[in-house]
Amino acid sequence: MLCSHVLRVMEILYLEDIRAKHILKRLTKDARDILHQHLVQYQRDNSVNLSFTCRHSTLYPKAMEVVRMRDASAAAFDHVFAGLDALLLSGAPFAEKRDGYGFEDHMAGLTPGTLP
Structure with a gap:
C-alpha cells in the first residue's frame, strides 16, 4: 500500500496508474467477500x-x-x-x-x- 508521500510524488510526475500489487483488496469494491x-x-x-x-x-x-x-x-x-x-x-x-x-x-x- 502506497503512503501519501508516494501518491504526492506520483501526482507531481503526472503518473496516473498504480500497479495492482500496491492496491489492497480491502480498499476495493470487491472487498465484500472478505468480511x-x-x-x-x-x-x-x-x-x-x-x-x-x-x-x-x-x-x-x-x-x-x-x-x-x-x-x-x-x-x-x-x-x-x-x-x-x-x-x-x-x-x-x-x-x-x-x-x-x-x-x-x-x-x-x-x-x-x-x-x-
Whole structure:
C-alpha cells in the first residue's frame, strides 16, 4: 500500500496508474467477500443475513415516509391504505418462513422479566 508521500510524488510526475500489487483488496469494491464472520450480518447486498438492528433501521425511514404521504390528503390516505392492504396480502407467504432475525424471534428467546 502506497503512503501519501508516494501518491504526492506520483501526482507531481503526472503518473496516473498504480500497479495492482500496491492496491489492497480491502480498499476495493470487491472487498465484500472478505468480511470477518461477525460483520457478515451487516453486508448490505445479502438480505438473508440482515441483522435485527439493520432491518429495523432500514425499514423505519420508509415506514415514516409512507405515514407522511398518507397524511397529505384524503385521496392519498385511500391510496396508501389500499397499497398497504395489497402489501399485506403479497407479503404473507414471505412472513411464513422465519429466519430467526425478526423481533418476535428475538423476544421469544428471552426469559420473561429479562432484557435483551
